[in-house]
Amino acid sequence: MTPKRKRRLLLVLLIVAGVSGAATLMMKALNENINLFYSPTQVAAGEAPRGHTFRLGGLVAEGSLKREANEGLTVNFEITDSAESITVAYTGILPDLFREGQGIVALGKLDNNGLFVADEVLAKHDENYMPPEVAEALEAGHKKGIEEMKAKEAAQVQGATQ
Amino acid sequence: MIPELGNFALMIALAITIIQGTLPLIGTQRGISNWMALARPAAQAQFFFLLLAIVLLGVSFVQDDFSVRYVATNSNTKLPLIYKVSAIWGGHEGSLLLWAFMLSLWGAAVTWFSKSLPFQLTSRALAVLGLVGIGFLLFLLLTSNPFDRLIPAAIDGRDLNPLLQDPGLAIHPPMLYMGYVGFAVPFAFVIAALIGGHLDATWARWSRPWTAAAWLFLTLGIGLGSWWAYYELGWGGWWFWDPVENASFMPWLMGTALLHSLAVTEKRGAFKVWTILLAIFTFSLSLLGTFLVRSGVLVSVHAFATDPARGVFILAFLGVVIGGSLALYAWRAPSIRGGGKFESVSRETLLLINNVLLVVATLTVLIGTIYPLILDALGLGKISVGPPYFDTVFVPIMLPMSFLIGVSAVVRWKADQLERVANKQKILLIVSMVIGLTLPFLIFGESSIQLSLSIAVALWIIVSMVADFLNRSTKRGKGFRDNIRNLSRSHIAMLVAHAGLGVFIIGVAFSNAFSVEKDVRMEPGTRIEAGNYTFHLDGLVRKQGPNYVTTEALVYVYNEDNEKVAALHPEKRLYTVQNMPMTEASIDEGVFRDLYVAMGEPIKGSNAWAMRVYYKPFIQWIWMGVLLMTLGGGLAATDPRYRRTAARAREL
Numbered sequence: 001m002t003p004k005r006k007r008r009l010l011l012v013l014l015i016v017a018g019v020s021g022a023a024t025l026m027m028k029a030l031n032e033n034i035n036l037f038y039s040p041t042q043v044a045a046g047e048a049p050r051g052h053t054f055r056l057g058g059l060v061a062e063g064s065l066k067r068e069a070n071e072g073l074t075v076n077f078e079i080t081d082s083a084e085s086i087t088v089a090y091t092g093i094l095p096d097l098f099r100e101g102q103g104i105v106a107l108g109k110l111d112n113n114g115l116f117v118a119d120e121v122l123a124k125h126d127e128n129y130m131p132p133e134v135a136e137a138l139e140a141g142h143k144k145g146i147e148e149m150k151a152k153e154a155a156q157v158q159g160a161t162q
Numbered sequence: 163m164i165p166e167l168g169n170f171a172l173m174i175a176l177a178i179t180i181i182q183g184t185l186p187l188i189g190t191q192r193g194i195s196n197w198m199a200l201a202r203p204a205a206q207a208q209f210f211f212l213l214l215a216i217v218l219l220g221v222s223f224v225q226d227d228f229s230v231r232y233v234a235t236n237s238n239t240k241l242p243l244i245y246k247v248s249a250i251w252g253g254h255e256g257s258l259l260l261w262a263f264m265l266s267l268w269g270a271a272v273t274w275f276s277k278s279l280p281f282q283l284t285s286r287a288l289a290v291l292g293l294v295g296i297g298f299l300l301f302l303l304l305t306s307n308p309f310d311r312l313i314p315a316a317i318d319g320r321d322l323n324p325l326l327q328d329p330g331l332a333i334h335p336p337m338l339y340m341g342y343v344g345f346a347v348p349f350a351f352v353i354a355a356l357i358g359g360h361l362d363a364t365w366a367r368w369s370r371p372w373t374a375a376a377w378l379f380l381t382l383g384i385g386l387g388s389w390w391a392y393y394e395l396g397w398g399g400w401w402f403w404d405p406v407e408n409a410s411f412m413p414w415l416m417g418t419a420l421l422h423s424l425a426v427t428e429k430r431g432a433f434k435v436w437t438i439l440l441a442i443f444t445f446s447l448s449l450l451g452t453f454l455v456r457s458g459v460l461v462s463v464h465a466f467a468t469d470p471a472r473g474v475f476i477l478a479f480l481g482v483v484i485g486g487s488l489a490l491y492a493w494r495a496p497s498i499r500g501g502g503k504f505e506s507v508s509r510e511t512l513l514l515i516n517n518v519l520l521v522v523a524t525l526t527v528l529i530g531t532i533y534p535l536i537l538d539a540l541g542l543g544k545i546s547v548g549p550p551y552f553d554t555v556f557v558p559i560m561l562p563m564s565f566l567i568g569v570s571a572v573v574r575w576k577a578d579q580l581e582r583v584a585n586k587q588k589i590l591l592i593v594s595m596v597i598g599l600t601l602p603f604l605i606f607g608e609s610s611i612q613l614s615l616s617i618a619v620a621l622w623i624i625v626s627m628v629a630d631f632l633n634r635s636t637k638r639g640k641g642f643r644d645n646i647r648n649l650s651r652s653h654i655a656m657l658v659a660h661a662g663l664g665v666f667i668i669g670v671a672f673s674n675a676f677s678v679e680k681d682v683r684m685e686p687g688t689r690i691e692a693g694n695y696t697f698h699l700d701g702l703v704r705k706q707g708p709n710y711v712t713t714e715a716l717v718y719v720y721n722e723d724n725e726k727v728a729a730l731h732p733e734k735r736l737y738t739v740q741n742m743p744m745t746e747a748s749i750d751e752g753v754f755r756d757l758y759v760a761m762g763e764p765i766k767g768s769n770a771w772a773m774r775v776y777y778k779p780f781i782q783w784i785w786m787g788v789l790l791m792t793l794g795g796g797l798a799a800t801d802p803r804y805r806r807t808a809a810r811a812r813e814l
Contacts (some may be wrong), residue, residue: 003503007504010506014514014518018518018519019518022555025554025555025558026526026529026555029550029551030533030547030551032550032551033549033554034545034546034547034548034551035547035548036543036544037544037545037546055546072683073682073683073762073772092681093762093763093772093774094762096744
């Protein structure tokens with residue numbers, strides 16, 4: 001091999017080794033650190049994985065925020081998409097813009113009792129802002145609510161005619 | 163009247179920019195020198211009118227002209243004057259105006275400092291800058307005009323986002339944009355050279371100081387942003403791998419690769435094709451960053467716009483710029499001859515490895531950032547990629563690269579012997595490894611493999627740079643002063659910037675490993691221990707600010723010997739106009755530790771507050787490192803060697 005070819009080969013090998021090494025590492029890390037988003041309706045239907053971190057989003061239900069009376073900093077509140085609600089437990093300091101009625105996203109795991117234990121609660125720094133996932137979840141929840149209502153009405157109408 | 167003048171200034175600027183972007187280019191193809199000569203005055207005129215526009219927008223802010231929509235949404239009569247000025251770039255429209263202004267400033271700078279360059283090359287490069295400018299000015303005027311009127315006028319403004327009411331953030335966007343936009347200059351020269359077909363050492367030598375200048379502003383801008391996040395957000399973190407942070411970090415990584423690749427192209431004539439690609443990619447990533455941040459596809463403090471038309475416009479623009487320049491590259495690159503040969507042990511090889519690692523690092527960040535966006539766009543589900551992904555991928559790429567930096571100062575161009583380098587550096591390596599592996603135990607009593615390795619590598623970098631400086635400055639035969647004078651400023655720049663990286667790594671490693679973070683419940687009299695310090699909440703007072711009300715706590719901190727070392731005053735403010743609560747953390751900074759207190763929320767039914775109490779060792783080293791890197795960039799950009807070559811070229 002000529003020195004020039006040798007150099008080229010070295011260069012190519014270096015790049016291939018670097019890129020493939022990094023790609024393996026990346027795929028592994030990516031698989032371990034992807035957090036899927038679920039709406040309260042999906043969680044209630046049992047679609048969310050147990051024991052695996054995911055994101056849950058929706059509105060903080062009015063009147064649901066309760067701080068445990070002990071010395072700690074644990075709070076409980078409900079996240080709702082107007083069709084279903086999921087109870088969330090969080091220990092720590094809530095973000096500045098966390099309020100009842102506000103759209104938020106929480107990152108955490110479901111425990112065996114169906115309680116969502118959050119490690120992180122995100123509320124964005126704009127009071128008019130709605131995370132897009134939450135907006136979609138709300139819309140879906142809303143549609144589901146309307147369908148249920150219609151189904152009920154239809155059933156009642158049917159019942160009345162019979 | 164003033165907003166109309168501003169609007170008018172923008173339109174004139176666009177007209178001039180269209181001339182700047184077209185006529186000189188046609189002129190260079192057809193050999194019409196009058197048309198080519200238009201580039202220089204057009205670039206200066208564009209700068210003048212955009213400066214006028216930005217000043218007029220500032221006047222509207224200072225005069226509280228709430229008939230301007232942008233002023234009404236980003237200011238308030240009670241807003242302090244300095245934030246009325248910084249509010250110019252506090253929102254979407256204004257920050258784009260700042261972008262366009264910065265671009266024209268770089269263009270004007272090119273006209274001031276390029277007198278020695280071939281007339282044709284400068285004209286072409288200015289025309290390319292003009293073409294980029296047309297895109298941004300059209301975007302401003304068509305979708306995001308900061309001078310749009312609000313009818314009827316608002317009685318008072320909606321106030322600047324309280325997060326942005328901070329001195330650090332007042333200067334963060336201009337610095338960052340100077341950096342982002344600055345990479346347009348090497349890009350423009352690459353495109354100009356590709357069009358002309360002349361890619362020689364002059365082009366590389368000339369691009370180097372400009373790339374260094376853009377790089378130093380970007381470094382400083384990112385550093386300021388992370389410093390702001392640290393003390394203003396009140397979470398005690400300095401980097402969150404937030405998509406918006408990544409958007410600025412990707413051009414930085416690529417720009418760093420470009421900086422190093424340019425050195426090879428200038429000194430040895432090698433890597434030409436590669437350097438061209440890097441210049442194109444660096445600027446493309448700057449544009450991609452602007453797209454990600456400004457189009458509303460990302461969700462963060464930085465994302466203002468949710469108007470889909472804006473996103474589509476930037477995406478189309480991005481497509482034209484990247485597609486166009488890559489097509490030009492594909493057409494012209496085969497005719498470019500490769501330069502100097504080099505052996506497998508040489509500075510060229512080192513820089514090649516550096517480049518590969520930096521590009522791979524950029525790709526990993528890029529994938530982590532846009533993968534969720536792509537999945538979402540294809541309707542395949544909503545995911546987010548957590549910070550652990552970036553930490554896991556980034557450290558293994560950066561550690562070997564940092565290790566190689568330790569030999570960067572001594573390895574020779576073209577060919578070197580492994581033995582010679584090893585002999586020269588082995589004592590330094592052993593010393594820094596021994597100290598690095600034991601230092602964490604000496605200071606903190608514990609360590610981990612990753613921590614010890616990081617510290618060892620950081621020390622290895624710093625020690626090698628200092629040793630190289632001492633070696634070169636105490637060369638025999640001449641005095642210390644003469645030796646220093648003989649050292650090129652670029653070489654000192656390299657030593658300073660690399661040492662800065664070492665300092666930065668020490669800060670990151672120690673603060674990550676040994677920070678103590680406690681979320682606690684405190685009432686007056688409560689004492690909390692964190693990392694050998696005791697935090698004592700003395701009391702709480704309510705106060706009135708110019709556009710907010712606040713609750714201020716007084717926290718005393720005592721050391722192990724029960725001596726008072728700091729009095730901290732964290733605040734919880736409520737900005738009355740937007741009814742927005744804000745946390746003002748209080749920090750006692752030190753070389754070896756920061757003591758940090760931030761207020762959470764009052765606990766109902768008691769006089770207690772939820773508080774964050776942090777002990778952060780060595781965290782200031784992160785920003786000391788950033789400052790050193792910036793200083794290195796400044797030294798590299800102002801190397802008199804470039805001016806000397808310029809002067810020599812003028813004489814010929």
